[in-house]
Amino acid sequence: MSPKLLFACRSRLAIIPQDPFLFSGSIRENLDPQGKRTDAELHEVLEQCHLRDAITQMGGLDSELGERGRSLSVGQRQLVCLARALLTQAKVLCIDEATASVDQKTDQLLQQTIRQRFADKTVLTIAHRLNTILDSDRVLVMQAGRVAELDSPTRLSQKDGSLFQRLLHSGQQ
DSSP, X not given: OOHHHHHHHHHXXXXXXXSOOOOSSBHHHHHOXXXXXXXXXXXXXXXXXXXXXXXXXXXXXXXXXXXXXXXXXXXXXXXXXXXXXXXXXXXXXXXXXTTTTSOHHHHHHHHHHHHHHTTTSEEEEEOSOGGGTTTOSOEEEEETTEEEEEEOHHHHHXXXXXXXXXXXXXXXX
């Protein structure tokens, strides 16, 4: 694969990892590492990710985050990663257990923003909390490293004896 094609493919993919990665630097540098966005665009994406007030209280876009974003909570770091993903305008968003370490309020904010802003995109969600995938178009259930089921959450939850139905009823949400 040529470097140009590889760059084009990577630019269409955004990832929100379980352990959010932030650079040592400012909010601005973390949201827009290439420095291509206006302040208005950055403020807009912070508003969409429910972070504008928190960032304003810290001193604004040029506030330093510290090493790996230590001046923010884990939930706020996840939201910064989401804001960065929104700015990339990626066609595919991969969320790897992004809500595993956040409180319920932050989980709801993440889910709401993802549903609204990525409605016309492909979202791949790796999740143990089933409530985070109930409104997905398709769910792939893995068991022992293999695909056990693939269908809509509604169909899987109504299918007698399905692994997904058992997980839902066992309270692993």
